[in-house]
Amino acid sequence: MARPVILVVDDDAGVRESFRLILEDHYDVVDVPDGMSALDLIRTSQVDLVLLDIRLPGMDGIEVLERIKAIDEGVEVILVTAVKTVRTAVAAMKLGAFDYVTKPFEEDELLSLSRRALERRALEREVAFLRSEVARTHDLDEIVGQHPAMERLHGLVAQVARTSSTVLVTGESGTGKELVARAIHLQSARREQPFVAVTPAAMPESLIESELFGHERGAFTGAHQRKLGKFELAQGGTLFLDEIGALRPELQVKLLRVLQEREIERVGGTRAVRIDVRVIAATNTDLKEAVSRGAFRDDLYYRLNVVHVVVPPLRERISDIPPLVDHFIRRDNKRFNKRIQGLSPEALTALHAYRWPGNVRELENVIERCAVLAEGPVVRLNDLPLDVLLPQQATKVRAAEALPLNEATDQFERQMVLRVLDSVSWNLTEAGRILAIHRNSLRVKLARWGVRAPGGER
Numbered sequence: 001m002a003r004p005v006i007l008v009v010d011d012d013a014g015v016r017e018s019f020r021l022i023l024e025d026h027y028d029v030v031d032v033p034d035g036m037s038a039l040d041l042i043r044t045s046q047v048d049l050v051l052l053d054i055r056l057p058g059m060d061g062i063e064v065l066e067r068i069k070a071i072d073e074g075v076e077v078i079l080v081t082a083v084k085t086v087r088t089a090v091a092a093m094k095l096g097a098f099d100y101v102t103k104p105f106e107e108d109e110l111l112s113l114s115r116r117a118l119e120r121r122a123l124e125r126e127v128a129f130l131r132s133e134v135a136r137t138h139d140l141d142e143i144v145g146q147h148p149a150m151e152r153l154h155g156l157v158a159q160v161a162r163t164s165s166t167v168l169v170t171g172e173s174g175t176g177k178e179l180v181a182r183a184i185h186l187q188s189a190r191r192e193q194p195f196v197a198v199t200p201a202a203m204p205e206s207l208i209e210s211e212l213f214g215h216e217r218g219a220f221t222g223a224h225q226r227k228l229g230k231f232e233l234a235q236g237g238t239l240f241l242d243e244i245g246a247l248r249p250e251l252q253v254k255l256l257r258v259l260q261e262r263e264i265e266r267v268g269g270t271r272a273v274r275i276d277v278r279v280i281a282a283t284n285t286d287l288k289e290a291v292s293r294g295a296f297r298d299d300l301y302y303r304l305n306v307v308h309v310v311v312p313p314l315r316e317r318i319s320d321i322p323p324l325v326d327h328f329i330r331r332d333n334k335r336f337n338k339r340i341q342g343l344s345p346e347a348l349t350a351l352h353a354y355r356w357p358g359n360v361r362e363l364e365n366v367i368e369r370c371a372v373l374a375e376g377p378v379v380r381l382n383d384l385p386l387d388v389l390l391p392q393q394a395t396k397v398r399a400a401e402a403l404p405l406n407e408a409t410d411q412f413e414r415q416m417v418l419r420v421l422d423s424v425s426w427n428l429t430e431a432g433r434i435l436a437i438h439r440n441s442l443r444v445k446l447a448r449w450g451v452r453a454p455g456g457e458r
């Protein structure tokens with residue numbers, strides 16, 4: 001990460017030099033002799049913290065301070081003053097200065113003050129970033145789906161959004177659990193507040209606790225400054241705890257406590273911090289079963305499971321494939337500046353026949369790939385990845401989902417035939433020649449699969 005930039009504003013070259021000596025080991029330091037040059041610099045380049053002398057030639061420090069804040073409220077300012085002007089400095093804090101130091105100052109004092117000011121700036125940026133994330137993803141957040149199961153899900157989302165209850169979202173990988181969580185947040189009264197997503201199972205074990213609950217400075221080796229955890233970053237908003245089934249037992253206890261007490265304690269901290277956060281947890285494992293195995297605490301399970309939202313796998317709602325395909329094509333056209341109109345009927349048939357172990361995410365990836373690679377305005381069977389066309393290849397690695405041999409052979413045959421037909425524009429004679437079977441046999445097969453030539457056969 002880039003080093004923070006500190007701007008020193010003082011008309012005395014000696015003072016500027018001494019600031020530089022103290023700070024330049026830790027920060028990038030720039031200096032100017034007056035307010036005007038300071039403002040120019042802030043307008044044109046990145047400045048994180050300003051050490052601002054109150055007594056300056058021309059425009060005085062207070063006025064410079066006001067103007068800095070008008071340019072960029074996020075820039076932190078520490079006023080530097082002679083003892084006599086402490087009162088001015090105090091007044092200046094009302095104008096948004098972080099703090100002040102009086103000359104002569106101690107090296108340590110200056111360093112620690114600068115560090116704290118920069119911490120606040122970093123935190124404010126993080127919060128701003130999280131807010132903008134919420135805004136940015138807004139238009140991508142539509143949950144597409146008209147299948148009755150999805151209609152029920154829309155209704156449930158709208159209903160829980162009106163409350164602050166804890167929600168448990170379950171479903172296979174890639175079904176849209178996070179999307180559902182975001183939708184609940186965005187439809188709730190908390191929508192202006194942050195939505196923070198966190199996957200404790202994906203974090204290094206030694207860091208999980210401080211990531212979730214934050215830590216105080218010096219809580220452990222390397223904790224150089226106070227850090228807020230995800231719970232505090234989500235204050236007022238929603239915290240999405242992903243892959244909750246993989247949470248370690250000690251953390252299950254801690255999480256249970258947070259949900260009960262509605263307060264957290266930072267690592268190395270001595271007092272509790274009140275938390276106003278809606279928790280949405282998600283898992284693709286069977287939590288109930290984990291409870292009966294003793295791998296997941298039942299009391300935590302009941303705390304999380306106040307409202308249970310189940311997102312069905314894609315293969316149980318294949319009627320949603322066409323609208324999902326349209327949705328992704330529209331989005332990818334914009335993203336990749338393409339003009340894809342849709343899929344050929346055979347390609348769509350193949351998508352319906354596939355089992356989608358990776359659910360909507362897999363479909364999304366397949367469409368994205370097609371959008372990038374397809375040459376014409378229509379995605380044809382040949383443009384689809386082999387995984388989808390010849391799913392039994394993939395079932396080799398997913399023994400549990402392997403099909404009986406006759407079904408697998410049939411599926412393979414169908415994909416093969418459709419693929420060839422697609423490539424010869426449904427000329428049955430030509431396809432028969434390539435596949436070395438009679439065109440009448442081809443007709444019989446197509447009839448058995450219920451496949452009709454798009455626009456009539458040739």
Ligand SMILES: Nc1ncnc2c1ncn2[C@@H]1O[C@H](COP(=O)(O)OP(=O)(O)OP(=O)(O)O)[C@@H](O)[C@H]1O
Binds near residue numbers: 143177284327
């Ligand atoms: N109904 C839907 N409509 C539109 N897009 C969807 C839908 N469901 C899922 N997606 C998209 O599919 C992708 C996967 O969704 P998401 O990350 O929410 O799944 P998940 O259930 O959290 O998966 P995992 O268990 O792997 O974390 C996302 O890009 C999401 O936008």
Ligand SMILES: [Mg+2]
Binds near residue numbers: 242
């Ligand atoms: Mg997810």
